Amino acid sequence: MRRPLFVLSGLAWLLLAAPSSAQTPPLAAATTADLGTGKRTFDAQCAWCHGAGGAGGAGPTLQRATLRHAANDAALIDIVRNGIPGTEMPSFATVLTERTAWQTAAYVQSLGRAAAAHPISGDAQRGAAVYATNGCAACHVVRGSGGVLGPDLTTVGALRGPTYLRESLTDPAADHPSGYLVVRVVTASGTEIRGIRLNEDVFWIQLRDAAGALHVLDKATLSQIVREPKGTLMPSYTSRLSAAQLDDLVAYLASLREKP
Numbered sequence: 001m002r003r004p005l006f007v008l009s010g011l012a013w014l015l016l017a018a019p020s021s022a023q024t025p026p027l028a029a030a031t032t033a034d035l036g037t038g039k040r041t042f043d044a045q046c047a048w049c050h051g052a053g054g055a056g057g058a059g060p061t062l063q064r065a066t067l068r069h070a071a072n073d074a075a076l077i078d079i080v081r082n083g084i085p086g087t088e089m090p091s092f093a094t095v096l097t098e099r100t101a102w103q104t105a106a107y108v109q110s111l112g113r114a115a116a117a118h119p120i121s122g123d124a125q126r127g128a129a130v131y132a133t134n135g136c137a138a139c140h141v142v143r144g145s146g147g148v149l150g151p152d153l154t155t156v157g158a159l160r161g162p163t164y165l166r167e168s169l170t171d172p173a174a175d176h177p178s179g180y181l182v183v184r185v186v187t188a189s190g191t192e193i194r195g196i197r198l199n200e201d202v203f204w205i206q207l208r209d210a211a212g213a214l215h216v217l218d219k220a221t222l223s224q225i226v227r228e229p230k231g232t233l234m235p236s237y238t239s240r241l242s243a244a245q246l247d248d249l250v251a252y253l254a255s256l257r258e259k260p
Contacts, residue, residue, distance in 0.1 A: 024098075027073045030106035038107030041100055045092060046108075054111040056161015058175065059088070065112045068158050068257075077105040120162050120251045122244070127252025130245050134237070138212075142256060149196060149212055150234065151177050158257040165253045169246060172234035182231030183207055185217060186224040193217070196233065 030038070042054070054062030069084055070076035081101035083091035096104065131137070139150040146153075156165070167174055183205065184194040193215050195207035205225070207215045210233045219225065237246065 024074070024077070024102065027076070027102070027106040027109045030103065030110075034103045035107050035110055037100065038103035038105070041096065041104045042107050045095065046104070049088070051161055051163060054108065055163065057164050059161065059164075060158055061161045062108055062111045067108075067112070073105070073109075076109060077101055080105045080108065120247075120254055122247030122249070122251030124248070124251040124255040127248035127250070127255075130241065130249045131252055134240070139234075143259070147212060149208060149210070151180065153253065153256055154259055156256050157254040160253075162250050162254050165250050166246065168234070169241075169249060170236055170238045172232045172236060173230055176232050176234065180232075182228040182233060184224075184226045184228060184231075185222050187217075188221055188223050190223075194233075197227075 042050075043052070046054075047057075049057055049059035050062055051057035051059075056062075060068075067076065070079055079089065081091070081093055081096050081098070083089045092101070131142075137146040139147045141148065141152045141154065143154050160168075164175075168176070181197045182194065183197045184192065185205065185207070186192050193207060193209060195209035195215065198206040198208055198214075200206070203219055205217050205219060205222075207217065209215065237249075241249065
């Protein structure tokens with residue numbers, strides 16, 4: 001006997017409307033065991049950039065309630081597993097399973113409920129004055145104004161943690177962004193030029209020196225080319241600024257998050 005059509009239609013509707021057993025649960029549903037697994041994964045894969053406990057390092061601090069690129073659970077899980085194209089955040093798709101990525105995302109979300117391990121003690125407004133009076137704008141752009149020798153700092157607070165920002169001021173040679181390789185060349189006449197490499201091919205090399213001057217050099221005329229992977233044109237401000245001024249400058253840089 002054929003079932004009534006309305007019964008089949010109702011059954012089909014129930015099947016479509018019923019939640020899938022494979023649906024990803026919300027991150028808030030993570031258990032203590034899940035968070036423990038997520039922490040272990042974070043410590044092994046993520047703390048290199050984001051610091052222990054997500055306090056910030058070469059990558060931004062994760063100890064905040066809202067994350068710039070993760071407006072919801074799905075976005076956070078996707079970032080943890082697949083990274084952010086066009087940024088330094090890599091993909092871990094070949095390393096993390098879907099379950100492990102979910103657990104790691106749950107741990108990252110929990111960091112937003114934790115107090116910052118290294119609170120910023122300086123004053124951003126005073127730091128802006130330190131930035132201006134120490135000639136930082138001669139090398140760096142902030143919101144379209146400044147020099148081009150160093151990286152654009154318009155959103156540096158969203159990209160780097162306070163620990164990294166302080167180290168970049170006190171020990172700039174410890175680490176610096178890719179794309180700013182320092183090269184020292186010596187011409188046949190003995191003139192030495194040291195600057196940031198802008199471009200290089202088989203025959204030519206282009207450098208911008210500390211004064212901002214552009215040098216386009218024929219390699220055939222150079223007696224020496226030395227690339228300095230750990231070199232930097234950025235001076236250390238350890239002895240140039242007081243501890244309070246450094247705190248203020250870090251606070252100012254950490255406040256730079258959004259483009260106008």
